[in-house]
Amino acid sequence: MSLTYLEAIREAQYEALRRNPDVFIYGQDIGQFGGAFKATKGLMNEFPGRVLDAPISEDAMVGLAIGAAIEGSRPIVEMQFADFSSVGFNQIVNQAATLYWRTDVPCPITIRLPSGGTAGSGPFHSQSMESIYAHYPGLVIVCPATVEDAYWMLLDSVELDDPVIFCEHKFLYYHLKADSFGERDLPIGRARIARPGRDATVVTYSAMVHEAVRAADELQQDGYQVEVVDLRSVKPMDVDTILASVARTGRLLALGESFPWGGVTAEVVARVVTDGFHLLDAPPMRLNSKDTPIPYHTQLWKAHRPTVATVTDALRRLLRY
Amino acid sequence: MEAFRVMVRARTLEDKLANLYKAGGRLVGGVYLGKGQEAYSAALGIQLRWQHDILGPFIRDQAARIAFGEPPLDPMRTYFGSVRGPMRGRDGNVHRGRPKDGLPAMISHIGSMVSLVSGMLFARRMQGRLGDAVGAVTLGEGGTSTGAFHEGVNLAAVEKLPLIIAVTNNQYSYSTSNDRQFACSDLAERAKGYGIQGRNVDGTDLIQCVQAFDEVVRAARSGSGPQLIIGHTLRLTGHGEHDDSSYIPESVKKSPIGRDCMLIAEQQILEHAWMNDKEIAEWKNTCRADVERMVATAMKEPAPDPFKEPWRALSTSELCEGQWTV
Numbered sequence A: 001m002s003l004t005y006l007e008a009i010r011e012a013q014y015e016a017l018r019r020n021p022d023v024f025i026y027g028q029d030i031g032q033f034g035g036a037f038k039a040t041k042g043l044m045n046e047f048p049g050r051v052l053d054a055p056i057s058e059d060a061m062v063g064l065a066i067g068a069a070i071e072g073s074r075p076i077v078e079m080q081f082a083d084f085s086s087v088g089f090n091q092i093v094n095q096a097a098t099l100y101w102r103t104d105v106p107c108p109i110t111i112r113l114p115s116g117g118t119a120g121s122g123p124f125h126s127q128s129m130e131s132i133y134a135h136y137p138g139l140v141i142v143c144p145a146t147v148e149d150a151y152w153m154l155l156d157s158v159e160l161d162d163p164v165i166f167c168e169h170k171f172l173y174y175h176l177k178a179d180s181f182g183e184r185d186l187p188i189g190r191a192r193i194a195r196p197g198r199d200a201t202v203v204t205y206s207a208m209v210h211e212a213v214r215a216a217d218e219l220q221q222d223g224y225q226v227e228v229v230d231l232r233s234v235k236p237m238d239v240d241t242i243l244a245s246v247a248r249t250g251r252l253l254a255l256g257e258s259f260p261w262g263g264v265t266a267e268v269v270a271r272v273v274t275d276g277f278h279l280l281d282a283p284p285m286r287l288n289s290k291d292t293p294i295p296y297h298t299q300l301w302k303a304h305r306p307t308v309a310t311v312t313d314a315l316r317r318l319l320r321y
Numbered sequence B: 001m002e003a004f005r006v007m008v009r010a011r012t013l014e015d016k017l018a019n020l021y022k023a024g025g026r027l028v029g030g031v032y033l034g035k036g037q038e039a040y041s042a043a044l045g046i047q048l049r050w051q052h053d054i055l056g057p058f059i060r061d062q063a064a065r066i067a068f069g070e071p072p073l074d075p076m077r078t079y080f081g082s083v084r085g086p087m088r089g090r091d092g093n094v095h096r097g098r099p100k101d102g103l104p105a106m107i108s109h110i111g112s113m114v115s116l117v118s119g120m121l122f123a124r125r126m127q128g129r130l131g132d133a134v135g136a137v138t139l140g141e142g143g144t145s146t147g148a149f150h151e152g153v154n155l156a157a158v159e160k161l162p163l164i165i166a167v168t169n170n171q172y173s174y175s176t177s178n179d180r181q182f183a184c185s186d187l188a189e190r191a192k193g194y195g196i197q198g199r200n201v202d203g204t205d206l207i208q209c210v211q212a213f214d215e216v217v218r219a220a221r222s223g224s225g226p227q228l229i230i231g232h233t234l235r236l237t238g239h240g241e242h243d244d245s246s247y248i249p250e251s252v253k254k255s256p257i258g259r260d261c262m263l264i265a266e267q268q269i270l271e272h273a274w275m276n277d278k279e280i281a282e283w284k285n286t287c288r289a290d291v292e293r294m295v296a297t298a299m300k301e302p303a304p305d306p307f308k309e310p311w312r313a314l315s316t317s318e319l320c321e322g323q324w325t326v
């Protein structure tokens, strides 16, 4: 049997709905239609009244979820695309993220953001929003890169008593396959060594983990062993695992698909430089998308985001330093 | 009569807050008052039952809060920043609440409480424990211009929630007059566009307000869906106490909309012989004494201690990033 990343998300939601009657899902076109990507396919029929079509009102969808959480529900909100969560931004960063701190009432909501670029999707159906949300205190930001993580981290997110921004990568939906969901091994907050190595560390997350692993495979032919750290959750960030890796390799490339100004990769570099400057044998490097909106045409899109080729190139420069 | 008593309590408390603000140095942060809106606010509040219904108040609803049952020391404790107040110094003034008792703590972003109160009702209904509870959310007329208001009201209508959307048209949104805020002649007509019921009421007239909210809340309780109500009055104070509201022309203040609902209510109470002069005077004295006691209590209470503050924004402590807490 082969399970896709998208099936993992659907199955995790099935399991979350089955386990706990307080869970419900709210989002556009998620009922009968099963969602723009079919992440809720069939769930409405299996859980009547708990998988509901929402009006195109991202602000009110999140507001409703927060109110429901106050009353003991554990809502999952599906944004049709991560990009549209900007319309619900205020509720997410000001209402959900501050609720526990202000009132002592926890806010167990999970907001699913179909994130990242796919060819031909253009500026408004391709964004990665994790850095924006990670900036705000009071939110947990997870970015699963594997089928297993998509499944277990979504279940963990729904069970967590805090608001979780669940960034699921659209590029991985259909491409990524696994034989089973495996076991829940690592909790949210812990990174994983996706590929061991000793010469350089790539710290990355989500779809870029796979680009990094392929780049590492390529460099192996030249005799280099590149370690790839999959952050899994970007906030909290598992700095211990990052530093331990840099201690082994002495070289750091922070890799992300989102825009280059600030963000997760800048944070990774800042933490390593602050807490592990003495571990570095070379200046740390960052690789992100270009500093323009995300292009529509496949040719431009491929050049906008980091790819195996640009990651390999960056690593060569890092290794040569 | 109950509403009138609430109005006096609210006005007394707020007059005290205004004085404390002007005296300076004691209160933490700004003061936002509901002077001129007490009749409308109290008339809503007396319809709602504490720990049964939901009230998402805006900044000028001291009266509704009192009538609903907010613990009496909450306002002073919050204004003084007492660690014993519900916000423990983490938030202040009108941004206070007790969500678990049905009184969510507003965030500043106008319009954003409409969907939140809707969500509370929605969850209770889904959990099968809504019963005949209703939720009320209040806004100023300026709040009706936000996208959040539109999204929230539409969503409440789609979900057919027992939500009362109580708008106070006090003619000014901070300094902006209505001709720069909306272009329709009657905000209540917007209800039609949402497929819900809407009506207007003279917010300076207590008896009319009480009747209107009696009907509106009854309609929501009995399953008629969201109810939009617009009360018309004038803000008889600055936007906050830092604001002298010199932009409000004398002619508006002297027009019927500028009547003080407190004076009208007092006349109405006397006319109907619900209370006499002496009883009213006694009630005012009681309220004044109560407020003084609240101030004395809240003032003495400890302020939050930054060294005892855990500085954690997540309820799951192991997910808080420790390194920031240097």
Ligand SMILES: Cc1ncc(C[n+]2csc(CCOP(=O)(O)OP(=O)(O)O)c2C)c(N)n1
Pocket (backbone or CB within 6 Å): B060, B108, B109, B110, B139, B140, B141, B142, B143, B144, B146, B168, B170, B172, B173, B174, B235, B239
């Ligand atoms: C979304 C948003 N924009 C701006 C503000 C700043 N602000 C606070 S109160 C206010 C005026 C509100 O007017 P209105 O809604 O009519 O209520 P009123 O103060 O008259 O009771 C403004 C502009 C805010 N709190 N939220």
